[in-house]
Amino acid sequence: MDEFDVVVVGGGSGGSAVAGRLAEAGKRVCLLEAGGRNNGMRITTPGMLAIPNKAANYMYDTVPQKGLNGRVGYQPRGKGLGGSSAINAMVYIRGNKWDYDNWAALGCTGWAYADVLPYFKRAEHNVRGESQYHGDDGPLWVSDQKYMNEGSLAFVEAAQQLQLPINADFNGEKQEGFGLYQVTQKDGERWSAARAYVEPRRGSANLDTRIGVTVQKLEIEDGRVTGVTYSIGKRRRTVKARGGVVLSAGAFNSPQILMLSGIGPAQHLKEHGIEVVADRQAVGADLQDHIDYVSSWESDNKGLIGSTLAGNIRMAKAIIEHRRKRTGIMTTPYAEAGGFWTVMPDAPAPDIQWHFVPAMLEDHGRTTVKGYGFSLHACVLRPESRGTVRLASRDAKDAPRIDPNFLDDDRDIATLREGVRLSHRIVESPALQAYNPKDRYPIDLADDAQLDELIRSRADTVYHPVGTCRMGPGEDDVVDPTLKVRGVEGLWVADASVMPRLVSGNTNAPSIMIGERCADFVKDALAG
Numbered sequence: 001m002d003e004f005d006v007v008v009v010g011g012g013s014g015g016s017a018v019a020g021r022l023a024e025a026g027k028r029v030c031l032l033e034a035g036g037r038n039n040g041m042r043i044t045t046p047g048m049l050a051i052p053n054k055a056a057n058y059m060y061d062t063v064p065q066k067g068l069n070g071r072v073g074y075q076p077r078g079k080g081l082g083g084s085s086a087i088n089a090m091v092y093i094r095g096n097k098w099d100y101d102n103w104a105a106l107g108c109t110g111w112a113y114a115d116v117l118p119y120f121k122r123a124e125h126n127v128r129g130e131s132q133y134h135g136d137d138g139p140l141w142v143s144d145q146k147y148m149n150e151g152s153l154a155f156v157e158a159a160q161q162l163q164l165p166i167n168a169d170f171n172g173e174k175q176e177g178f179g180l181y182q183v184t185q186k187d188g189e190r191w192s193a194a195r196a197y198v199e200p201r202r203g204s205a206n207l208d209t210r211i212g213v214t215v216q217k218l219e220i221e222d223g224r225v226t227g228v229t230y231s232i233g234k235r236r237r238t239v240k241a242r243g244g245v246v247l248s249a250g251a252f253n254s255p256q257i258l259m260l261s262g263i264g265p266a267q268h269l270k271e272h273g274i275e276v277v278a279d280r281q282a283v284g285a286d287l288q289d290h291i292d293y294v295s296s297w298e299s300d301n302k303g304l305i306g307s308t309l310a311g312n313i314r315m316a317k318a319i320i321e322h323r324r325k326r327t328g329i330m331t332t333p334y335a336e337a338g339g340f341w342t343v344m345p346d347a348p349a350p351d352i353q354w355h356f357v358p359a360m361l362e363d364h365g366r367t368t369v370k371g372y373g374f375s376l377h378a379c380v381l382r383p384e385s386r387g388t389v390r391l392a393s394r395d396a397k398d399a400p401r402i403d404p405n406f407l408d409d410d411r412d413i414a415t416l417r418e419g420v421r422l423s424h425r426i427v428e429s430p431a432l433q434a435y436n437p438k439d440r441y442p443i444d445l446a447d448d449a450q451l452d453e454l455i456r457s458r459a460d461t462v463y464h465p466v467g468t469c470r471m472g473p474g475e476d477d478v479v480d481p482t483l484k485v486r487g488v489e490g491l492w493v494a495d496a497s498v499m500p501r502l503v504s505g506n507t508n509a510p511s512i513m514i515g516e517r518c519a520d521f522v523k524d525a526l527a528g
């Protein structure tokens with residue numbers, strides 16, 4: 001009989017943590033994942049993230065963005081076990097303490113920094129060992145990088161030469177400063193959320209993991225979610241959930257599935273001929289994402305990662321080294337170094353994050369640039385612009401309509417402008433000038449109009465969409481502070497979509513923390 005205590009929809013960062021923890025606690029769990037197992041070397045070899053992988057990436061497009069001169073943005077999203085943690089850059093960052101204290105101040109009781117820290121620690125296995133800020137016996141491996149490009153070290157030195165502080169732990173006492181990122185890797189391999197929480201339970205009677213199944217809708221009877229219907233090829237099947245369903249399909253697909261199930265803005269659902277179960281205006285609203293500008297320089301320094309014959313031979317050798325020893329260049333997350341700093345007056349916490357990449361990057365790596373060079377991302381950490389996710393059709397296999405509405409709010413471009421200016425000042429320091437860098441997009445940086453035009457013609461996401469099933473205390477918020485969906489019984493959401501405000505940093509660790517917390521909320525609810 002296809003009946004479980006809990007059905008989890010989506011095996012990404014949040015879903016893997018919920019499913020693994022509930023199964024560990026003795027619940028019978030069914031995990032439904034649209035993609036594959038994601039355990040081949042293209043996923044587990046960190047440096048292979050640069051090679052497009054259609055099987056593991058939805059490769060969504062946005063609607064044309066008026067703030068980006070009408071350009072269509074790119075939104076990669078992970079597909080398959082691990083979700084986006086199987087294709088991401090592995091940078092381990094939690095955000096700023098202020099973010100979580102702000103969530104609590106917004107009415108998300110129980111989500112202040114002091115409340116969430118134990119869950120970050122519970123999840124974590126940090127190779128540096130246990131401390132006030134870190135855990136060392138959780139399932140999620142967090143490692144120092146095994147290989148470091150000399151350009152990344154020069155970037156950190158350049159920041160220091162500009163009197164910016166060095167920070168050896170962005171997830172410790174203070175977030176401010178510049179340094180090397182820790183990564184979600186174990187012994188030189190990518191450590192996705194699925195490797196942490198799902199793979200160890202493979203074959204266990206408590207966890208039935210089904211891959212290649214697309215959840216089409218939730219089954220709702222008398223206001224209670226009783227199960228889930230998925231499609232596999234042309235067939236449809238329904239699995240029953242005695243205790244409840246946890247939706248973890250990510251910031252684009254969780255609101256899509258809610259809307260396909262009749263939970264969302266009534267008018268929009270009616271336009272698609274969907275019967276309204278609960279009129280929830282906030283479903284698919286409040287999309288927030290980190291708008292990011294990549295400055296880029298050519299260099300004649302062959303120590304950088306280059307797209308040349310010699311560079312390609314070096315990479316081929318690196319793949320062989322990685323297969324043999326799990327060491328070398330192929331352990332790179334590309335975003336090896338970075339930092340957090342405040343560029344606007346009155347910001348409560350750093351408002352720009354940098355990712356340094358020792359290669360020239362164009363259009364998310366989709367366009368190859370010949371030669372050697374380096375790139376410096378600067379993104380706006382707490383954007384004011386808000387976008388939407390809406391249905392494009394009644395089939396969950398079709399991409400939803402994604403509109404991040406980037407740079408709609410002028411405060412975002414004002415912040416980004418200052419971030420990009422600081423990027424260039426860092427590169428003017430001696431440590432990076434030694435690389436003889438040549439700006440690929442030279443303009444008069446002091447001229448706001450020229451800089452704005454450059455930003456609008458080249459900026460895009462750095463892959464952190466959140467907010468589309470926001471948590472909050474009000475009746476109009478999608479989930480309450482125990483991640484329970486308002487308006488129906490037996491339904492929780494556990495992924496990046498519940499973040500009421502985008503955190504000041506990368507979003508994998510926070511999504512896993514949300515999954516860890518949801519497992520406890522569901523356990524409590526089923527016990528009570």
Ligand SMILES: Cc1cc2nc3c(=O)[nH]c(=O)nc-3n(C[C@H](O)[C@H](O)[C@H](O)COP(=O)(O)OP(=O)(O)OC[C@H]3O[C@@H](n4cnc5c(N)ncnc54)[C@H](O)[C@@H]3O)c2cc1C
Nearest residue numbers: 010012013014034083084088089090091215495496506508
């Ligand atoms: C290219 C890229 C680089 C990134 N780099 C970093 C980084 O370096 N550090 C960091 O912290 N964060 C990074 N992120 C962001 C981070 O990985 C995500 O925020 C996080 O993984 C989101 O977790 P989630 O649980 O919300 O969703 P996801 O992990 O995306 O999981 C959603 C899952 O649901 C499944 N699903 C969706 N629809 C259905 C359906 N209808 N039926 C069944 N299953 C479904 C999907 O296939 C997917 O497996 C990056 C993201 C990308 C895309």
